[in-house]
Amino acid sequence: MASFLQIADDEKGHELDLFCVPKHYENDLERVIIPHGLIMDRTERLARDIVRDMGGHHIVALCVLKGGYKFFADLLDYITALNQNSDKSVPLTVDFIRVKSYCNDQSTNRVKVIGGDELSKLSGKDIVETGRTMETLLSLLSDCKPKMVKVVSLLVKRTPRSSGYRPDYIGFEVPDAFLVGYALDYNEYFRDLSHICILNDRAKEKYKV
Numbered sequence: 001m002a003s004f005l006q007i008a009d010d011e012k013g014h015e016l017d018l019f020c021v022p023k024h025y026e027n028d029l030e031r032v033i034i035p036h037g038l039i040m041d042r043t044e045r046l047a048r049d050i051v052r053d054m055g056g057h058h059i060v061a062l063c064v065l066k067g068g069y070k071f072f073a074d075l076l077d078y079i080t081a082l083n084q085n086s087d088k089s090v091p092l093t094v095d096f097i098r099v100k101s102y103c104n105d106q107s108t109n110r111v112k113v114i115g116g117d118e119l120s121k122l123s124g125k126d127i128v129e130t131g132r133t134m135e136t137l138l139s140l141l142s143d144c145k146p147k148m149v150k151v152v153s154l155l156v157k158r159t160p161r162s163s164g165y166r167p168d169y170i171g172f173e174v175p176d177a178f179l180v181g182y183a184l185d186y187n188e189y190f191r192d193l194s195h196i197c198i199l200n201d202r203a204k205e206k207y208k209v
C-alpha cells in the first residue's frame, strides 16, 4: 500500500497570520492546514519514488485539470531535476484532461471529462474524496488499453463516503473537511493561494453559486 503523510483529524493547522496569503482571501480562511513548503518537500519525495519505480520506462504524464495543475507542474519539475542529475532517467511526455464534478462544496454525482488525446501511464491528481472521479477516469483510460496506469494524488480524504479506491502514490491523507489552495478551488476561487487551507463558513456563503 502507498505510504503517505497523515494529517490527523484533530490537526489544528496553523494560524493564518503566521503565513503570507493574498489580501483578497484574508477574511475567508480559517487555518493553514498544509503550508506550501511541506507540499513541495513531500512532492520531491514522491518524484524520487516514481523515478525509482518507473526504471527507464517512458511516462506519458496526464494532468487532471484544473485542480491538479500545481501539483502536476511541481511533480514534473522534481522528476525533471532527477532526470538531469542522475545516471538513470525517465523519458517524459505530457497531456492534459479536464474533469468537473463539484458545485459549492458538494459533489454533483456527475463527472464531466473534456480533452486528453494520448494514452496515459501516470496520472497526476489533486484530491481523491469518494474516488468516483478517478474510477470514472480509469475506466475511460482502460478503453485505450495502456500498458500501465499509475495514479499519483497529492491528497486522499479520510471519509465514510469513500468507495475504497486508493491511488498508487499519495502525498497526504487529510481529514474529512473541504480544503482549498494550491489549485484546489471552491467555485473556482482559491486556486491562487499557495498553502492548503480550511475555508470559513462566511466564505462558503460569499462564494456560493
Ligand code: IMP
Pocket (backbone or CB within 6 Å): 067, 101, 102, 107, 126, 127, 128, 129, 130, 131, 132, 133, 134, 177, 178, 179, 180, 184, 185, 186
Ligand atoms: P471524488 O470523485 O469524490 O473522489 O472527488 C474528487 C474531486 O472532487 C476532486 O478532483 C476535486 O475537484 C473535488 N473535491 C473533493 N474534495 C475537495 C476539497 O476538499 N476541496 C476542493 N475540491 C474537492
Ligand code: MG
Pocket (backbone or CB within 6 Å): 067, 102, 184, 185, 186, 187
Ligand atoms: Mg473543483
